Amino acid sequence: MKGWTAGERKAVRGARIRISLITAGFITLVVMAVGLVSDAVMRHAQDEQVWRDVRFGAALGDPVHPPVCTWLFVPGFRPLANAPDGFPLGTDLETTRRSGEAVERTVRRNHTVYLVRTQVRRDGQVVQAVFDMRYQLADRTHLWYALGVAELLGLLASVATGVVLGRVSVAPLAEALIRQRRFVADASHELRTPVTQAFTRVQMLSNQAAAAGLPAGHREGLARLTGSLGQLGDILDDLLLSACLTGGPSRPAECRPVDLAALARSVAEETEPVTVTAPPGPLWVNGVETALRRSVGELLSNAVRHAPGARVEVALVRQRGMVELTVSDSGPGFAPDEGERLFERFHSNGEGGRYGLGLALLREVVTHHGGTVTADGQPGKGARFTIRLPECEFSAM
Known part of the structure; x- marks a missing residue:
């Protein structure tokens, strides 16, 4: 193995x-x-x-x-x-x-x-x-004794058969999954560079088009192309992150204490309008900062996207050795039984709303860090997403 x-x-x-x-x-x-x-x-x-x-x-x-x-x-x-x-x-x-x-x-x-x-x-x-x-x-009676011995031998034979069948039939499947994961990671990594270059060049062309006074239709087309390439880059990042998470726990060098309160404030500054409330001082969790930043950003962008114009709030608290980060909004919400299904890949709520890979990868990241994530909501009463991560001790020198 x-x-x-x-x-x-x-x-x-x-x-x-x-x-x-x-x-x-x-x-x-x-x-x-x-x-x-x-x-x-x-x-x-x-x-x-x-x-x-x-x-x-x-x-x-x-x-x-x-x-x-x-x-x-x-x-x-x-x-x-x-x-x-x-x-x-x-x-x-x-x-x-x-x-x-x-x-x-x-x-x-x-x-x-x-x-x-x-x-x-x-x-x-x-x-x-x-x-x-x-x-x-x-x-x-002797017949049943003989059958009992045969049953015992049969059970021993079944254990041996299970081991052999497991190696013959199950192991190749696991190997195929490993190869598939490696292919996704390699393909995403190789595609990321040309997509980033194309995104940069289109941004430059868009800026030059505006400066050159090109017709509005051309500028709008370049803007749409820029957005599409940006979305493609985000999808490649998601696929690469998923492959890395599925590939096993992070290397010790990648994990370090992260102040989740400071991280949430930093992400919130990039997403308007969002308010953050947290107790005084840092809230340390052990993890990969980039992955946690992407997770918090996904929750905020998801709230803004599905509840445009609604009030979005982020609250952080300590509770029983865990750090809880809750993102709530006053938007349209969702049915109570829909909460768990939101974390399924490319889930659709049947009303035209699709959630893609974001929330599914969010759960993978949180689980990868030893935590949990839940979603609660009521139709017309907003939604609330809660991430719980183990708190760690850290003393900054």
């Missing part, structure tokens, strides 16, 4: 565990199905065979030398010394004497099962045959 992020390692391990569980479940179901079928077949075969033996013994068996596991109770003959307690069944004997019909029943006693048949023989004697099924029951 060299070169993988912690999230990718976790995802691969989770996939392997799921594969192992699915394989184990499948093997368990197969073994259980085989066990149930085998048990049913064995029970049926044993019952058929035993009842044939019992009927044969009751009709023709010798009371002195009965078949194996069988005792015959016949008037005038003394039962064998090892005959089980509780036999013969007097009620069945009396019923058969009166009706002449054979009576069969299953009796559970003495920690075993007995098959009992009472009938009238051709010579007029009423005979009761009792068969002890303890050996057949032991065979059934």
Whole structure:
């Protein structure tokens, strides 16, 4: 897993565990199905065979030398010394004497099962045959013991299978994601330079057009082109930032204490009209200043863009070891159940409003810094976005 992020390692391990569980479940179901079928077949075969033996013994068996596991109770003959307690069944004997019909029943006693048949023989004697099924029951128990061992071996095999399948099927997927991330990062980085050069040249042409007194239509076209190139540059920055965040935690050299209050005031000065309230003194968080600046700027620009002319306020507070930055506006707001979906990439609210990558990348940045971001709103009552980041100790020298 060299070169993988912690999230990718976790995802691969989770996939392997799921594969192992699915394989184990499948093997368990197969073994259980085989066990149930085998048990049913064995029970049926044993019952058929035993009842044939019992009927044969009751009709023709010798009371002195009965078949194996069988005792015959016949008037005038003394039962064998090892005959089980509780036999013969007097009620069945009396019923058969009166009706002449054979009576069969299953009796559970003495920690075993007995098959009992009472009938009238051709010579007029009423005979009761009792068969002890303890050996057949032991065979059934041994069958389930064997199936239990097979189940255990199957579970061990499923774990091994899960590991093998995880390496064979899941690992290439993770490698493909890594290659995709690298491609996005490389492509964004390579495209950023020519886009920046084109943006600079168009700005120069726009300024020269104004100075040269070109027609308003030409100047307007150059202005639109400048804006489009600027948006393209922002998109490339977003893609590059996303690839870098997905690629794993920032290097220690990139992270340093950042005064979130000062950063918010600096960003607010570039976005009018915005007011900032914060407690006295700095509010230190550990992170990448450029990424945090872009995140706060995204919240402010999002508020101004979706609530033009509305009042936008930024409030910072300390709370339980966290620094909270809240951006609220008095604009049109949004439905309460829309809050979580705003952070989805290219989310549309169904009313023509699209949020692109900005808020999705904002959440990635905040999560990357060990924090959280939430959105709350009510239709017609404005919106409120709250970033929570762990506070850190820092003493400026």
